[in-house]
Amino acid sequence: MRPPSPMQQTPGSDLLQIRGLDLDFGTPRGRVHALRNVSLGVPAGEVVGIVGESGSGKSTLAYTVMGLLAENAEVTGGEILFEGRDLLRMPAAARRGLLGNRLSMIFQDPMTALNPVRTIEGQMIDAQHYAPGSRREKRERAVEMLRRVGIPDPQSRIGGYPHEFSGGMRQRICIAMALLVKPALLVADEPTTALDATLEVQIVNLLKELQKEIGCSILFVSHHLGTVAELCDRVAVMYAGEVVEYGTVRNIFQNPGHPYTRALLECDPGRIRQKTKLLPTIPGEVPSLIGARHGCIFRQRCRHAFARCASERPAEHAIGAAQAARCHLLDQARVMPA
Numbered sequence: 225m226r227p228p229s230p231m232q233q234t235p236g237s238d239l240l241q242i243r244g245l246d247l248d249f250g251t252p253r254g255r256v257h258a259l260r261n262v263s264l265g266v267p268a269g270e271v272v273g274i275v276g277e278s279g280s281g282k283s284t285l286a287y288t289v290m291g292l293l294a295e296n297a298e299v300t301g302g303e304i305l306f307e308g309r310d311l312l313r314m315p316a317a318a319r320r321g322l323l324g325n326r327l328s329m330i331f332q333d334p335m336t337a338l339n340p341v342r343t344i345e346g347q348m349i350d351a352q353h354y355a356p357g358s359r360r361e362k363r364e365r366a367v368e369m370l371r372r373v374g375i376p377d378p379q380s381r382i383g384g385y386p387h388e389f390s391g392g393m394r395q396r397i398c399i400a401m402a403l404l405v406k407p408a409l410l411v412a413d414e415p416t417t418a419l420d421a422t423l424e425v426q427i428v429n430l431l432k433e434l435q436k437e438i439g440c441s442i443l444f445v446s447h448h449l450g451t452v453a454e455l456c457d458r459v460a461v462m463y464a465g466e467v468v469e470y471g472t473v474r475n476i477f478q479n480p481g482h483p484y485t486r487a488l489l490e491c492d493p494g495r496i497r498q499k500t501k502l503l504p505t506i507p508g509e510v511p512s513l514i515g516a517r518h519g520c521i522f523r524q525r526c527r528h529a530f531a532r533c534a535s536e537r538p539a540e541h542a543i544g545a546a547q548a549a550r551c552h553l554l555d556q557a558r559v560m561p562a
């Protein structure tokens with residue numbers, strides 16, 4: 225029997241397990257295959273990063289886990305097991321019951337999550353809808369959490385409206401709100417991308433501390449590799465709707481197995497040591513997500529591509545116990561004598 229795949233099974237207990245997920249968007253131009261056969265695991269108490277270029281399907285994956293998809297989205301295959309139950313086949317009421325309770329989310333733009341015409345106090349009390357306690361106790365908990373995320377004078381500021389806070393503070397409030405309920409899983413879609421670099425470091429450090437305190441898992445979407453290296457335990461690399469590589473942060477950053485992962489790392493400004501006027505980019509463009517797909521999704525931009533890459537979709541090849549990549553170059557059978 226084949227050993228369990230590192231993309232689908234991580235050591236210990238996986239809190240979230242996505243298996244073979246396929247998702248299309250219906251559009252007038254045809255069906256956009258935004259996710260194809262996506263598998264990855266998020267172990268309990270760990271932070272898993274999702275990286276990849278714009279349009280690779282990172283947000284779509286995050287929103288699918290949360291059940292917050294656009295109306296033209298259709299899941300055509302796979303399962304999302306959360307605490308052992310398939311979120312895709314759960315009655316709608318049971319799934320809603322998980323949101324803001326076992327599962328919470330932080331968005332890129334804090335104003336997406338905050339209601340501009342309500343006070344922070346009202347919104348933070350409502351966020352504790354499922355928690356026990358009186359309104360006063362919930363207010364106290366909210367004040368404590370605001371203090372914890374670094375909002376000065378939270379007793380009086382909790383009465384303010386979102387527009388009375390700066391962008392960085394609003395994101396801190398969103399983190400406070402998302403973690404107030406002590407979720408098992410926090411899904412964060414580029415929560416620091418809109419912030420300047422100093423604020424980004426502060427927010428990432430805060431998330432790290434709170435994640436350890438609460439013991440929750442985080443699915444962290446980012447295209448900033450430095451942030452991912454700082455915060456995450458494991459990383460899934462996405463390209464054109466597929467997870468092409470999965471591994472621990474150390475695996476991915478020190479021993480990347482997929483040519484796309486290597487190209488991403490080579491283009492990361494944070495890792496370029498030589499003085500240069502032009503930052504390197506990956507030549508070529510992300511392929512269209514419409515229509516049938518043959519062979520390897522990355523082959524048009526891959527400098528190692530050979531005939532097999534055009535005809536056969538690469539299987540997932542394990543590189544050690546906790547890392548796997550979809551690339552024919554990793555196929556041991558290819559180099560074995562006939």
Ligand SMILES: Nc1ncnc2c1ncn2[C@@H]1O[C@H](COP(=O)(O)OP(=O)(O)OP(=O)(O)O)[C@@H](O)[C@H]1O
Nearest residue numbers: 249251256258277278279280281282283284285294
């Ligand atoms: N509602 C929709 N209808 C049609 N296509 C969509 C819809 N939402 C997303 N897409 C397409 O699905 C693909 C994946 O989009 P997604 O937003 O998940 O990418 P992303 O990796 O989050 O990119 P970014 O880094 O820019 O946020 C893209 O080609 C996008 O155009």
Ligand SMILES: [Mg+2]
Nearest residue numbers: 282283284413
């Ligand atoms: Mg996105």
